Amino acid sequence: MKKKVGSLLTGSLLLASPVYAETSGPSIESLSASMDMVWIMVAAFLVFFMHAGFAMVEAGFTRSKNALNILMKNFLTMSVASILYFLVGYAFMFGSSAGGFIGTDGFMLTGYEDQVGFFAFQAVFAATCATIISGAVAERMKLGAYILLTVLMTGFIYPVVGHWIWGSGWLASLGFTDFAGSTVVHLTGALGAVVAVAVLGSRIGKYSKGKANVIPGHNIPIGALGVFILWFGWFGFNGGSTLAADPSLIPHVVSTTLLAASAGVIGSALYSYMKYQRVDASLTLNGALGGLVGITAGTAAVSLGGAIIIGIIAGVILVEAVTLIDQRFKLDDPVGAIAVHGICGVWGTLAVGLFAMEGGLFYGGGVSLLGIQAVGIAAVMAWTMGSVGLSLFIVTRVTSIRVSREEEISGLDFTEHGSRAYESSGSIFNENNPEDNGEFGVGLLERLNEVSKSKDKPKRPTKPKTEVN
Numbered sequence: 001m002k003k004k005v006g007s008l009l010t011g012s013l014l015l016a017s018p019v020y021a022e023t024s025g026p027s028i029e030s031l032s033a034s035m036d037m038v039w040i041m042v043a044a045f046l047v048f049f050m051h052a053g054f055a056m057v058e059a060g061f062t063r064s065k066n067a068l069n070i071l072m073k074n075f076l077t078m079s080v081a082s083i084l085y086f087l088v089g090y091a092f093m094f095g096s097s098a099g100g101f102i103g104t105d106g107f108m109l110t111g112y113e114d115q116v117g118f119f120a121f122q123a124v125f126a127a128t129c130a131t132i133i134s135g136a137v138a139e140r141m142k143l144g145a146y147i148l149l150t151v152l153m154t155g156f157i158y159p160v161v162g163h164w165i166w167g168s169g170w171l172a173s174l175g176f177t178d179f180a181g182s183t184v185v186h187l188t189g190a191l192g193a194v195v196a197v198a199v200l201g202s203r204i205g206k207y208s209k210g211k212a213n214v215i216p217g218h219n220i221p222i223g224a225l226g227v228f229i230l231w232f233g234w235f236g237f238n239g240g241s242t243l244a245a246d247p248s249l250i251p252h253v254v255s256t257t258l259l260a261a262s263a264g265v266i267g268s269a270l271y272s273y274m275k276y277q278r279v280d281a282s283l284t285l286n287g288a289l290g291g292l293v294g295i296t297a298g299t300a301a302v303s304l305g306g307a308i309i310i311g312i313i314a315g316v317i318l319v320e321a322v323t324l325i326d327q328r329f330k331l332d333d334p335v336g337a338i339a340v341h342g343i344c345g346v347w348g349t350l351a352v353g354l355f356a357m358e359g360g361l362f363y364g365g366g367v368s369l370l371g372i373q374a375v376g377i378a379a380v381m382a383w384t385m386g387s388v389g390l391s392l393f394i395v396t397r398v399t400s401i402r403v404s405r406e407e408e409i410s411g412l413d414f415t416e417h418g419s420r421a422y423e424s425s426g427s428i429f430n431e432n433n434p435e436d437n438g439e440f441g442v443g444l445l446e447r448l449n450e451v452s453k454s455k456d457k458p459k460r461p462t463k464p465k466t467e468v469n
Contacts, residue, residue: 039250041120042240044236047125048124049229050234051124051128052226053230053233054128056222058138059226060217060226062138064219064422065410065420067218069143073146077134078124080151080154082127085122087108089155089156090123091108093163094112095167097168101170103159103163121240129184130158131189133146135334136333136337137193142403143412148395152388153192157384161383164380174372177298177356179241182348183349186293187384192388193338193342197333198331199389199401202332206332207330212326212327212330220285224281234257235257241253256298260294261292264288264289264312265287265315266312266315268284268319275319286340289340291311293344293345294313294348297349298348298352302351302355302360303357309355318339321339353369356369
């Protein structure tokens with residue numbers, strides 16, 4: 001029916017202009033190209049808006065004293081990534097290939113000026129990869145160190161992975177499939193986060209006597225809003241990866257994206273209820289993101305039913321992965337980014353080898369595609385963790401990448417930016433510091449609170465009293 005409507009609209013446009021065929025007006029090919037470019041630009045806008053979602057998720061799932069720092073990191077990530085990807089990242093990713101490893105031309109789009117629209121779409125993807133790290137290292141990493149890591153990720157590490165898979169590199173030649181970035185974007189960002197968190201260490205008070213303490217976020221409603229924004233933007237993330245206004249492919253991609261995310265929510269909600277006898281809010285919210293990451297690699301290749309199965313499994317995996325990473329591996333990830341983007345990214349990439357309607361194991365394709373997907377995952381893990389690990393090793397030989405104990409307790413809003421996100425004296429020294437023991441800042445906090453309370457009290461006319469000092 002939709003195809004018929006589209007045909008009728010096209011026909012009406014042609015009939016409305018009797019001299020259409022006799023003039024030098026736009027051709028069908030040029031109109032099609034224009035439609036394709038408009039769709040890619042709309043998708044780029046949606047992916048850009050996802051960064052508002054990342055900011056809200058990260059701010060909501062962390063403490064109020066670090067909210068402003070989270071916002072600044074997300075703004076700077078988008079800005080630094082865009083410029084750096086223009087200067088060198090796009091060339092390394094889509095330039096002429098050197099042995100299938102890295103691109104060698106196209107710096108500042110030289111010689112690739114006709115691809116500026118595609119560059120804009122890919123630039124917001126590059127920023128997405130980098131901002132995954134932001135949430136995982138929240139509340140204790142120096143802003144300058146984080147920006148340096150963003151430069152390395154968007155300028156070199158991520159573009160190399162992208163070249164292997166999307167830029168006619170060696171993994172693409174093997175037949176590795178990642179339609180919209182379960183591995184290229186999400187796993188790469190999560191692997192960078194794993195190394196950074198391991199080098200940084202945990203937040204003060206997170207682990208004591210072998211036990212993982214809960215440090216709750218300050219505003220789950222903001223986090224939930226962020227998840228909805230990300231879900232909305234993901235329609236452009238996956239849908240725009242069609243790179244054309246294809247009336248048959250886009251609806252399928254959008255539908256598999258919707259169903260997988262919904263199934264991820266249900267999977268996490270039910271599994272958390274079975275495991276903890278309650279529906280855990282933060283795990284359920286992350287379940288949506290887990291389902292989205294899980295479907296991203298195969299969104300165009302799997303059936304609608306396959307998308308639901310992939311999403312449900314991603315939701316269950318997410319719950320177990322958060323527990324494993326937090327309690328067994330002692331990697332302090334305040335927002336669950338490693339589990340969402342890393343573990344679910346691996347699952348989504350492997351799921352292509354199982355559920356792809358062409359070549360998938362469950363559709364009679366054998367284990368060939370599944371094996372290629374596994375090889376790609378292993379290669380990306382080795383490259384990303386090795387390069388990020390080496391980079392941070394060099395940096396930490398020169399300077400510390402972590403703020404001091406006093407700065408962490410007082411909050412990065414105050415120490416990094418000299419301000420705070422909320423007009424509340426309590427946000428300067430947040431209450432969630434299990435190991436603080438009242439040694440730092442408490443006296444100042446109490447005095448500020450007393451001042452605040454005295455200002456808020458209604459004043460009644462009284463007789464002047466003589467003060468005794």
